[in-house]
Amino acid sequence: MARVRLNNLTKHFGDVVAVDDVSLDIADREFLTLLGPSGCGKTTLLNMIAGLESPTAGEVWFDDRNVTAVPPERRDIAMVFQTYALYPHMHVFDNVAFGLKMRGVPAEDRKKLVQAAAKTMEIEHLLDRKPRALSGGQRQRVALARAIVRNPGVFLLDEPLSNLDAQLRVVMRTELKRLHGELEMTFVYVTHDQAESLILSDRIVVMKEGTIQQIGTPESIYDSPANTFVAGFVGSPPINLLKGVLEQTGGGDWRVVGEGFSCGMATSMVERMGQSAGREVSLGVRAEDIGVGEVQSTANSDSETASETGGQSGTQVRSVGRAEVVVREPMGSDLFLTVDVGGSNVKVRTRPENRMDRGDNVELYFDPGKIHLFDGESGEALLDIR
Amino acid sequence: MTVLRPFHLMSRTRDLLPLLLNLPAVILLLAFIAYPIGISFWMSLHRYNLRRPDQVYFHGLENYATILASSEFWNALWISLYFTFMAVLLVIVIAMAIALLLHESFRGRGVVRALLLIPWAIPGVVNGLMWVGLLGDYGAFNAMLEDSVAAVNYLFGINIVYTGMASPFVALNAAIGAHVWRSVPFACIIFLAAIQAIPTEQYRAARVDGATSWNRFRFITLPWLYHAVLVVAIFETMNGFRAFDLIYALTGGGPGDATHVIAWQTYKEAFARLDFGGANAYSYLITLITMTLAIIYIRLLYRRGLVQG
Amino acid sequence: MWRRASLYIYALAAVIYLTLPFAWVAAVSFMPEREVTQQRWWPEEPTIGNYSLYFDVEGQSADVGAAIARQFPRAIINSLIIGSAVMLLNLTCGSLAAYALARLPFRGNLLLLLFYLGSRSVPGVAIMIPMYLLMRSYGLLDTHLSVILSHTTFTLPFTIWILKGYFQTVPLDLERAARVDGCTPLGALVRVFLPVTTPGLVAVGIFAFIASWGEFLFALLFTTTIASRPVTVLASDFAQELQVPFTVIAAGGVLVILLPLVLSFLFQRLIIQGIGGSVTG
Numbered sequence: 001m002a003r004v005r006l007n008n009l010t011k012h013f014g015d016v017v018a019v020d021d022v023s024l025d026i027a028d029r030e031f032l033t034l035l036g037p038s039g040c041g042k043t044t045l046l047n048m049i050a051g052l053e054s055p056t057a058g059e060v061w062f063d064d065r066n067v068t069a070v071p072p073e074r075r076d077i078a079m080v081f082q083t084y085a086l087y088p089h090m091h092v093f094d095n096v097a098f099g100l101k102m103r104g105v106p107a108e109d110r111k112k113l114v115q116a117a118a119k120t121m122e123i124e125h126l127l128d129r130k131p132r133a134l135s136g137g138q139r140q141r142v143a144l145a146r147a148i149v150r151n152p153g154v155f156l157l158d159e160p161l162s163n164l165d166a167q168l169r170v171v172m173r174t175e176l177k178r179l180h181g182e183l184e185m186t187f188v189y190v191t192h193d194q195a196e197s198l199i200l201s202d203r204i205v206v207m208k209e210g211t212i213q214q215i216g217t218p219e220s221i222y223d224s225p226a227n228t229f230v231a232g233f234v235g236s237p238p239i240n241l242l243k244g245v246l247e248q249t250g251g252g253d254w255r256v257v258g259e260g261f262s263c264g265m266a267t268s269m270v271e272r273m274g275q276s277a278g279r280e281v282s283l284g285v286r287a288e289d290i291g292v293g294e295v296q297s298t299a300n301s302d303s304e305t306a307s308e309t310g311g312q313s314g315t316q317v318r319s320v321g322r323a324e325v326v327v328r329e330p331m332g333s334d335l336f337l338t339v340d341v342g343g344s345n346v347k348v349r350t351r352p353e354n355r356m357d358r359g360d361n362v363e364l365y366f367d368p369g370k371i372h373l374f375d376g377e378s379g380e381a382l383l384d385i386r
Numbered sequence: 387m388t389v390l391r392p393f394h395l396m397s398r399t400r401d402l403l404p405l406l407l408n409l410p411a412v413i414l415l416l417a418f419i420a421y422p423i424g425i426s427f428w429m430s431l432h433r434y435n436l437r438r439p440d441q442v443y444f445h446g447l448e449n450y451a452t453i454l455a456s457s458e459f460w461n462a463l464w465i466s467l468y469f470t471f472m473a474v475l476l477v478i479v480i481a482m483a484i485a486l487l488l489h490e491s492f493r494g495r496g497v498v499r500a501l502l503l504i505p506w507a508i509p510g511v512v513n514g515l516m517w518v519g520l521l522g523d524y525g526a527f528n529a530m531l532e533d534s535v536a537a538v539n540y541l542f543g544i545n546i547v548y549t550g551m552a553s554p555f556v557a558l559n560a561a562i563g564a565h566v567w568r569s570v571p572f573a574c575i576i577f578l579a580a581i582q583a584i585p586t587e588q589y590r591a592a593r594v595d596g597a598t599s600w601n602r603f604r605f606i607t608l609p610w611l612y613h614a615v616l617v618v619a620i621f622e623t624m625n626g627f628r629a630f631d632l633i634y635a636l637t638g639g640g641p642g643d644a645t646h647v648i649a650w651q652t653y654k655e656a657f658a659r660l661d662f663g664g665a666n667a668y669s670y671l672i673t674l675i676t677m678t679l680a681i682i683y684i685r686l687l688y689r690r691g692l693v694q695g
Numbered sequence: 696m697w698r699r700a701s702l703y704i705y706a707l708a709a710v711i712y713l714t715l716p717f718a719w720v721a722a723v724s725f726m727p728e729r730e731v732t733q734q735r736w737w738p739e740e741p742t743i744g745n746y747s748l749y750f751d752v753e754g755q756s757a758d759v760g761a762a763i764a765r766q767f768p769r770a771i772i773n774s775l776i777i778g779s780a781v782m783l784l785n786l787t788c789g790s791l792a793a794y795a796l797a798r799l800p801f802r803g804n805l806l807l808l809l810f811y812l813g814s815r816s817v818p819g820v821a822i823m824i825p826m827y828l829l830m831r832s833y834g835l836l837d838t839h840l841s842v843i844l845s846h847t848t849f850t851l852p853f854t855i856w857i858l859k860g861y862f863q864t865v866p867l868d869l870e871r872a873a874r875v876d877g878c879t880p881l882g883a884l885v886r887v888f889l890p891v892t893t894p895g896l897v898a899v900g901i902f903a904f905i906a907s908w909g910e911f912l913f914a915l916l917f918t919t920t921i922a923s924r925p926v927t928v929l930a931s932d933f934a935q936e937l938q939v940p941f942t943v944i945a946a947g948g949v950l951v952i953l954l955p956l957v958l959s960f961l962f963q964r965l966i967i968q969g970i971g972g973s974v975t976g
Contacts, residue, residue, distance in 0.1 A: 073874055073876075073877045073878055073882075085868035085871065086872075087869065102877030403799060403801075407795035414784075415811070415814045418829075422822035423825075429825065480712075483709075484709050500963050508717065508952050509911065510911055519941045570713075575966070624818065630820065653820060656824055668820075669824070677816065
C-alpha cells in the first residue's frame with residue numbers, strides 16, 4: 001500500500017530533457033497509466049519512481065517518506081520489464097524467489113509465497129524449468145509472479161505486453177486487470193498503446209516530449225482531450241482534425257468554415273468561448289460522431305434534413321458538406337469509410353450494412369454535441385462543448 | 387539521511403568509477419607497451435651496440451638511413467610482403483571454405499567443429515617443429531611431394547630436381563603453408579559467426595528471385611561477410627608481419643636468407659649483432675608498415691560502413 | 696543425394712586438412728626411430744619409449760636430446776604458472792575495464808577503446824628491446840613475473856575487446872531487475888551479471904591461457920634457465936640440436952600440445968561462440 005507523489009521531477013541526459021518538471025499524485029491502489037509515444041519520457045519517469053534513474057531535480061515520495069535518494073533495493077517496489085528480464089541462469093522457482101531471498105525471507109516461507117504467486121499466475125507446472133524453455137506468454141507470467149510474490153506497495157510495469165502477439169496481449173490485459181482487483185497495490189503502468197490505457201486505467205497521464213499533456217480518467221481523456229495531441233493519440237482510429245475559421249453568418253449564427261465544409265454551432269457555445277470571428281481553429285470530430293448520408297438529388301449544402309445513417313437519429317442535423325468516398329474498410333461489426341473533404345481525409349464509422357463505396361458522393365453530418373475545437377496555432381482545446 | 391550517502395556518492399562519481407575500473411589495464415599497457423614504444427623510438431635515433439657499450443650517442447636518423455640503404459632490409463621486406471600477402475589470401479580462402487561447410491547441417495558437423503581448433507591450439511614453435519618433421523627427409527609430406535614431383539616429371543617428360551627444404555622456394559612456401567594452417571581456425575571462427583548472422587530470409591528471397599547457389603554466395607553471403615573479411619585481413623596482416631616463432635623453429639631464416647622475414651631480421655639485428663639502435667629502427671619500420679596497412683583497412687571498413695549505413 | 700555425397704567429401708577434406716599434420720606427428724611419437732625413416736604413416740610396432748625420456752627424472756638416459764627432455768616436466772609447470780597468472784590477470788583487469796566500457800557511459804570511453812585497439816596492433820618485435828632492457832633493469836629477467844607481465848599486456852586488449860562485446864549482449868534490464876529485487880549494485884554484479892556472463896569469461900580466460908602457453912618471442916628473451924623457462928622455449932631447443940631423432944621431438948611436441956588441445960576441445964563451443972560473436976558484432 002502506498003501513495004506515490006512526484007514533485008517537479010526533472011531528468012536531463014546531457015542536453016536532452018527527458019522529463020520536464022512533472023508533478024503527480026498517485027493514490028493508493030490506483031491503476032495509473034503513463035501513456036505516450038516512444039521518447040516521451042514515460043519510461044524515464046517510471047525508472048525514477050523505481051530508483052533506477054536519479055532525478056536531475058525534484059522529489060519522489062512514497063506515502064510520507066521521501067525516497068528520492070533511496071536506491072531501488074530499499075524502496076518497496078516490484079517491476080515488470082518489457083523484455084521480462086528473467087534471470088537466465090536460474091530456474092523459474094529461483095527467479096520468483098530471488099527477491100524474497102534478497103530480503104532475507106526464510107526458505108520455508110519463500111516456498112509458500114512462491115507457490116501462492118505461481119498459483120495466482122497459473123505457472124505451478126513451470127517452476128522447475130529454465131526461462132529459455134518458456135514461451136513468451138509463460139515468461140510474462142513468470143515475470144508477473146516474480147513481481148507480485150513480494151507483495152510490494154508499488155507495482156511498476158514497463159510496457160509489459162508489447163512483446164506478446166496480439167491474441168496473447170488481450171488475454172494478459174484481462175489478467176492484469178484481474179490482478180489489480182485482487183492485489184492491494186498501486187499500479188503504475190507504462191504503455192504506448194492507447195487501447196491498453198483506456199481499458200486498464202483508473203487514470204491516464206498522457207505525456208509528450210517530457211511533459212504532461214493531460215491527466216484524467218479514460219472517459220475524460222477520450223471525451224475532452226486537452227489538446228490536438230491528446231485528441232489524436234487517444235482513440236482508434238485517430239480523431240479527424242480539420243482546419244477552419246470561426247465565422248458569423250448574416251443571421252447571427254456561428255459556424256466553423258473550412259475547405260469543403262461548414263459546421264454550424266450554437267451561439268451560446270461561442271459566447272461561452274468568448275472568441276471573435278476570424279479566429280483560426282482546428283475542428284476535431286471522432287469517426288463515430290460523424291453521420292454519412294447519400295446525396296439527395298434536390299439537396300444543397302444547406303438542406304435541413306437528409307437520409308441520415310449515423311449520429312443522433314431523431315434530431316435535426318445539418319449536413320456540413322459534401323464529400324467523396326475514397327476507401328471502404330469493412331471491419332465486421334463496423335464499416336469505416338475514408339472520405340475526402342476539401343482535400344483532407346476524414347474517417348467515418350458507420351454500420352456494416354452501408355453499401356457506399358469508393359467514388360460515391362456523400363453528405364456528412366457532425367454531431368454538434370461531440371465536436372471539439374482547438375486553437376489553430378497552439379492546438380489547445382478552446383471549449384469543452386458539453 | 388546517513389542512509390542516503392552511498393547512493394549520492396555513486397552518482398557524483400559517475401565519471402570517476404569507469405576510469406577507475408580501467409585503471410589496472412591502462413597502467414599495464416602504458417608501462418609495457420606505450421612506454422617501450424617511446425623508448426624504442428628514442429633508441430632508434432642512437433648508436434647503441436651492446437658490443438661497444440661505451441659508445442652510445444645520438445645520431446639522428448642515421449640508423450634508418452643505413453637500413454634503407456641495406457639490401458638485407460629490402461630483401462626482408464620483400465619476403466615479408468610476399469609471406470603476408472600469400473598468408474592473408476590463403477587464410478581467407480581456406481577459412482571461408484571451412485566456415486561455409488560448418489554452416490551446412492550434416493551428420494558429424496559437431497566432430498568437424500571440435501577438430502577445427504586443433505591447429506590453433508598448437509604453439510607456433512611446436513607447429514614449426516612439426517613441419518620440420520613433415521617436410522624433413524623422412525617426413526610424410528616430403529614423401530608425398532617427392533612422389534608428385536616425380537609424377538610430374540614423368541608425365542611431362544621434364545626433369546625438376548626436388549631438393550626439399552634445401553630449396554629456397556620450397557622453404558618459404560612451406561613456412562607460409564604452416565603459418566596458414568595454424569591461422570585458419572581463428573579466421574574460421576570469425577567467418578562462421580558472420581555467416582550465422584545473415585538472416586535466412588535473404589536466401590529465401592534470393593531463391594524466389596531465381597538466384598543460383600553461386601549467385602547467392604556472390605550477392606548475399608559475400609557482401610554480408612565484407613566486414614568479417616576485413617577484420618580477418620587486419621588480424622592476419624599483423625600476424626604475417628609478426629611471424630617469428632614458426633620461422634625460428636622451421637627454417638631458422640634459411641636456407642640462405644630465403645626466409646628472412648622482417649621480424650626474424652629484427653631479432654637477428656638485436657640479439658645476434660647486438661645492434662640495439664639499428665634493431666629498434668627496424669622494429670619502427672615494421673610498426674610503421676603494419677600501422678599503414680591497418681589504417682588502409684580501417685578506412686576501407688569505414689567507407690563501406692558509410693555506404694551501407 | 697549427390698549434394699549430400701559431395702558435402703561429405705568436402706567435410707572429409709576439411710577434417711584431413713585440419714588433423715593430418717598433427718595426427719602424423721602423434722603417430723610418429725609412438726614409432727621406434729627406424730620406422731620413421733621408412734616414411735610410415737602408422738607405427739608398426741608402437742612404443743612409448745620416446746615418452747620415457749621425458750619422465751626420466753633420475754637422468755639415467757644419455758640419449759641425444761635427453762638433456763632437454765628431462766627438463767620438460769619442470770618447464771610444463773612453468774608454463775602452467777605463467778598461463779594461469781596471465782589468465783587471472785586478464786579476467787580481473789579485463790572484466791573491470793570491459794564492464795566500464797560496456798555499461799557505464801563516460802567521457803573518454805572512445806579514446807580508451809582506441810588506445811586498447813592501438814596497443815593490440817603493436818608488433819612484439821617492435822618493443823622487444825625496450826621490454827628486455829626494462830625487465831633487466833628491474834632484475835626480472837629469468838623470472839615468471841617478466842613473462843607474465845609481457846603476456847598479459849599482449850592478450851589484455853583482445854580480452855577487453857571481446858568481453859566488452861559480450862557484456863553488451865547482456866540486457867541491462869537484468870541488472871535493473873536484480874536491483875528492484877533487492878540487490879545492491881555490487882550484489883547485482885555478483886549474483887546476476889557474473890553468472891550470466893560466465894560463458895564469455897571462460898572463453899576469454901581459456902583464450903588468454905592458450906595464447907600465453909604458445910607465446911614464444913618474449914618467453915625466449917626473458918628466460919634463460921629452467922627456473923622460469925616455459926615449455927615452448929624448451930621445445931625450441933630441439934630446433935637448435937640437429938641430432939635429436941624426430942620421434943623424440945614428436946613426443947615432446949605432443950606433450951606441449953596436450954593441455955591446450957584438451958582445453959580447446961572442452962571449451963570449443965564457448966570459444967567459437969564467445970570469440971566469433973564478439974569480434975564481428
